Amino acid sequence: MTFVRSFFIFSLLFVATFSVAQDASNENNSDAKPESIAKQLQQLRKDVVALNRDLFVLEEDLLFPSSTQVVVYLSMDVGTYFKLDSVELKMGGEVVTQYLYTDRQIDALYRGGVQRLYIGNLPQGDHQLNAFFVGKGPEDREYKRATTFTFSKGADAKALELTINDSTAKQQPEFAVVEL
Amino acid sequence: MGKNVLCIMHKIKAIKTAWLAGLFMFCFPVQGVQSCEQNQLDKAYQEILYFYFQQDFYEALTRFEILNQKCPSSLEKVSNTGVDPLLLKGGISLAYGLEEQAADIFNQLLSQVADDKTQTQAWFLLGKALFQKQQYSQAQATLSKISLDSAQEYLSDYDKDQWIYLQSQLASLQSQVDPEQGLNTQYWLSELSDDSIFRQYVLYNQGLAQLQQGQYNQSVQTLEQLATQQTSFFNDLLQGWWSPLQQIDQTEQDALRDRANLTIGYAHLKNQQALKALEAFNRVRLDSLDTDSAILGYGWAAAQREEYQTALSAWQRLQKVPRSNEYVMESYLASAYAFEQAFAPTQAVDNLQRGLNRFARESQFLRASLNTINDDFFTQLAVNEDWSEEIPAHLSAVMLSKEFRNQMAWLSQSLDLSKQLAAWQSRLDTFSLMLDEREQVTLARAEELKQNDLLGRLAELTATRDALQQQLEQSKKSPQILANEQELEWQTRLERALANHQNIVTKRAELDQKPLNPKYQQRLKRLQGVMVWNAADNLASRSWQAQKVLNDVNLAITKTTAQQGILVTRLNEPPKYQSQRQRIAQLQNELNAKRDANIAVQRMQLDELNSLFASKLNQQLAQLDNYKLQAQLAIVRLNDKAFRKAQADEQGAQR
Numbered sequence: 001m002t003f004v005r006s007f008f009i010f011s012l013l014f015v016a017t018f019s020v021a022q023d024a025s026n027e028n029n030s031d032a033k034p035e036s037i038a039k040q041l042q043q044l045r046k047d048v049v050a051l052n053r054d055l056f057v058l059e060e061d062l063l064f065p066s067s068t069q070v071v072v073y074l075s076m077d078v079g080t081y082f083k084l085d086s087v088e089l090k091m092g093g094e095v096v097t098q099y100l101y102t103d104r105q106i107d108a109l110y111r112g113g114v115q116r117l118y119i120g121n122l123p124q125g126d127h128q129l130n131a132f133f134v135g136k137g138p139e140d141r142e143y144k145r146a147t148t149f150t151f152s153k154g155a156d157a158k159a160l161e162l163t164i165n166d167s168t169a170k171q172q173p174e175f176a177v178v179e180l
Numbered sequence: 181m182g183k184n185v186l187c188i189m190h191k192i193k194a195i196k197t198a199w200l201a202g203l204f205m206f207c208f209p210v211q212g213v214q215s216c217e218q219n220q221l222d223k224a225y226q227e228i229l230y231f232y233f234q235q236d237f238y239e240a241l242t243r244f245e246i247l248n249q250k251c252p253s254s255l256e257k258v259s260n261t262g263v264d265p266l267l268l269k270g271g272i273s274l275a276y277g278l279e280e281q282a283a284d285i286f287n288q289l290l291s292q293v294a295d296d297k298t299q300t301q302a303w304f305l306l307g308k309a310l311f312q313k314q315q316y317s318q319a320q321a322t323l324s325k326i327s328l329d330s331a332q333e334y335l336s337d338y339d340k341d342q343w344i345y346l347q348s349q350l351a352s353l354q355s356q357v358d359p360e361q362g363l364n365t366q367y368w369l370s371e372l373s374d375d376s377i378f379r380q381y382v383l384y385n386q387g388l389a390q391l392q393q394g395q396y397n398q399s400v401q402t403l404e405q406l407a408t409q410q411t412s413f414f415n416d417l418l419q420g421w422w423s424p425l426q427q428i429d430q431t432e433q434d435a436l437r438d439r440a441n442l443t444i445g446y447a448h449l450k451n452q453q454a455l456k457a458l459e460a461f462n463r464v465r466l467d468s469l470d471t472d473s474a475i476l477g478y479g480w481a482a483a484q485r486e487e488y489q490t491a492l493s494a495w496q497r498l499q500k501v502p503r504s505n506e507y508v509m510e511s512y513l514a515s516a517y518a519f520e521q522a523f524a525p526t527q528a529v530d531n532l533q534r535g536l537n538r539f540a541r542e543s544q545f546l547r548a549s550l551n552t553i554n555d556d557f558f559t560q561l562a563v564n565e566d567w568s569e570e571i572p573a574h575l576s577a578v579m580l581s582k583e584f585r586n587q588m589a590w591l592s593q594s595l596d597l598s599k600q601l602a603a604w605q606s607r608l609d610t611f612s613l614m615l616d617e618r619e620q621v622t623l624a625r626a627e628e629l630k631q632n633d634l635l636g637r638l639a640e641l642t643a644t645r646d647a648l649q650q651q652l653e654q655s656k657k658s659p660q661i662l663a664n665e666q667e668l669e670w671q672t673r674l675e676r677a678l679a680n681h682q683n684i685v686t687k688r689a690e691l692d693q694k695p696l697n698p699k700y701q702q703r704l705k706r707l708q709g710v711m712v713w714n715a716a717d718n719l720a721s722r723s724w725q726a727q728k729v730l731n732d733v734n735l736a737i738t739k740t741t742a743q744q745g746i747l748v749t750r751l752n753e754p755p756k757y758q759s760q761r762q763r764i765a766q767l768q769n770e771l772n773a774k775r776d777a778n779i780a781v782q783r784m785q786l787d788e789l790n791s792l793f794a795s796k797l798n799q800q801l802a803q804l805d806n807y808k809l810q811a812q813l814a815i816v817r818l819n820d821k822a823f824r825k826a827q828a829d830e831q832g833a834q835r
Contacts, residue, residue, distance in 0.1 A: 037784050038590060039280075040781050040784075041593060041594060041781055042277060042278055042279065042280060043280075044594075044597060044777055045277065045593065045597065046280075046281055047774055047777075048597055048600060048601070049238065049241045049245060050245060051604070051771065051774055052242045052245075052604070053242050053246050054767055055604050055607070055608070057246060057249065058760075058763055058764070058767060059611070061760075062611055062760060073226075104234050107233060107234075108229070108230045108232075109230070111229070111233045112229050112233075113229040113230030113232070113233050114223055114226035114229070114230055115230050159220065159223065161223070180219045
């Protein structure tokens with residue numbers, strides 16, 4: 001039985017020491033054969049991104065032609081005085097979108113990302129936009145604010161931006177709509 | 181008559197406006213104008229950031245491609261980017277697993293004149309991409325272009341530590357190929373941040389390399405630095421209130437610490453240091469990936485100290501584990517060894533018999549799996565993100581191997597692509613239906629337009645305009661035609677007075693009465709003359725105004741006639757959705773091609789998985805056969821030993 005024992009010790013030692021979490025030499029051998037699949041898959045994923053681009057552009061051209069297109073973006077400052085929970089957007093008194101934010105989305109907004117909150121169609125002429133912001137304000141209190149903006153839609157696509165900024169002077173968040 | 185002229189002019193204006201508006205409404209939707217104004221460019225880039233910061237790399241890359249297509253070569257115009265947008269694209273490509281694309285982007289960046297920061301970051305990311313592509317010598321050449329000063333200045337702490345770690349890994353690989361090149365790990369360790377997770381990997385690899393070179397003491401010393409670090413127990417006690425992110429690092433650290441303790445344990449065991457081995461195995465957590473191996477080693481360390489009761493207790497605990505791996509299987513043979521050493525051959529045989537039963541059961545499971553597991557099994561498993569938790573216990577050893585997990589990850593990616601392509605297929609179908617519907621609506625509107633009298637009205641209005649022009653010409657002879665409303669009223673009253681006068685004159689003649697005084701008629705004539713005089717006096721200005729309005733109307737009628745011509749032409753043509761239909765058809769073809777390619781890749785992946793699975797199962801079956809053989813041999817040997825002992829006892833008794 002002693003041969004069994006010594007065999008175990010050496011074989012286990014081999015298993016324990018060579019199965020390193022980030023041992024690159026292992027990868028070299030094990031991935032050698034399926035590399036072609038990995039490469040093919042990589043190329044395919046790249047092609048699908050390009051296809052996705054074309055499909056998105058087609059979709060936008062078909063559903064939101066520039067003569068009627070209206071886009072509303074949302075951007076945020078550092079969020080010292082306001083932590084956003086949700087936004088409701090109305091166009092001409094009708095709710096067109098309601099959005100509830102995750103922590104990850106809020107973080108992306110804090111870090112300089114801008115969300116395309118709404119894309120839709122409107123006829124040419126004057127329109128009114130109402131945006132309602134719900135979240136936590138200074139001292140972690142429930143905070144709900146609204147802002148209204150009247151804009152004129154012409155023959156070209158219209159882009160607007162809802163901005164949430166910290167006003168250090170007022171120690172309050174400020175909500176505004178900017179025409180781009 | 182003049183009143184009529186003005187009214188008609190108002191009507192013409194109103195109709196002209198409505199007509200032009202109708203034409204615009206009738207126009208086909210125009211495709212999006214590809215304008216790249218600064219704010220639009222910035223917004224598009226910030227939208228990319230929004231997805232990037234959420235680690236939605238697929239969406240971020242798609243938006244990048246859209247931006248590139250709409251505004252080619254305009255990335256450098258994006259304002260307030262922080263990092264070079266191209267560098268960001270390369271980084272996203274790398275994170276999404278497109279190493280080739282990432283490498284191309286970084287090479288492109290490095291071929292341009294870039295600032296030091298961009299250059300350093302590009303070298304780093306390119307080196308990382310090459311490392312992931314397993315092009316180690318190129319990765320080493322690329323990463324070595326970054327100086328330590330540049331790394332400290334331009335890379336984040338995490339990236340700098342990763343840069344050092346990658347270089348230590350590459351040096352480690354180089355030392356394996358060429359052992360004469362010693363591994364100077366101390367240099368890397370001195371440059372790594374104190375709290376970096378990479379420091380622990382470098383330490384582990386250093387300890388491992390020392391062990392492979394037979395430097396037992398140094399290896400243990402190195403690994404002990406990892407093995408005795410604080411466990412997450414204390415962190416759990418403090419509930420991680422300082423940073424939720426630290427818990428993620430802690431999990432990795434715990435796993436590394438377990439692996440280090442396991443390695444130390446077996447190194448001690450090999451060098452007959454059983455007590456130290458026991459201590460090391462004891463430090464491995466009970467819910468770790470290395471638990472089974474540690475328990476087996478713990479038993480061997482106890483057996484080395486001839487503490488067979490302790491060894492048996494460890495191994496019997498292992499035997500109760502439902503998982504099927506080499507440590508569990510070997511525990512049966514190890515237990516028999518301990519029983520034999522403890523002079524309990526009957527229990528040893530019993531234990532071996534139980535082992536044989538377990539091996540037979542496991543073999544049966546594995547053979548059944550060989551026959552039953554098919555493509556569906558893998559595809560259903562791969563759609564589940566936590567698939568590793570779903571696998572049957574007796575397949576854990578096979579399916580948790582690195583090769584297998586890689587294959588499953590690729591299959592999962594391929595299935596995701598299938599899902600995306602199927603979703604787009606459905607949307608393309610919807611777009612086609614939508615175009616059909618739009619075409620029908622357009623035709624119906626055209627038909628409606630043809631049937632109402634809007635088209636005929638232009639001819640009426642043109643005739644009216646011509647009549648008015650004629651009247652305007654006549655006004656030179658009869659200026660009253662252009663009289664204003666007041667004058668028209670006076671004119672009416674005068675005509676009424678003249679008629680009354682004529683009536684009175686006639687009646688009086690019929691009744692043989694004295695004729696009216698001629699001064700009445702003279703007064704009326706005088707008034708008539710005054711009115712003609714006034715009209716003639718205002719003729720020039722009125723004529724000019726009327727001509728001006730008529731000219732405007734002429735212009736409007738000319739434009740409207742041209743628009744009507746276009747409209748009529750369009751009405752007579754079928755609606756033109758050809759370009760959109762072509763785009764849909766083209767995308768449909770591309771979609772089909774990608775779907776076919778994906779199916780082909782999926783087929784290859786499934787074949788690889790099936791083959792790998794069968795090969796691994798066969799290996800495991802061979803291993804089980806080996807255990808079975810060893811157990812059977814041990815039983816024969818023990819029985820033989822018992823028989824001989826019984827014989828010797830019998831002979832002794834006979835003597």
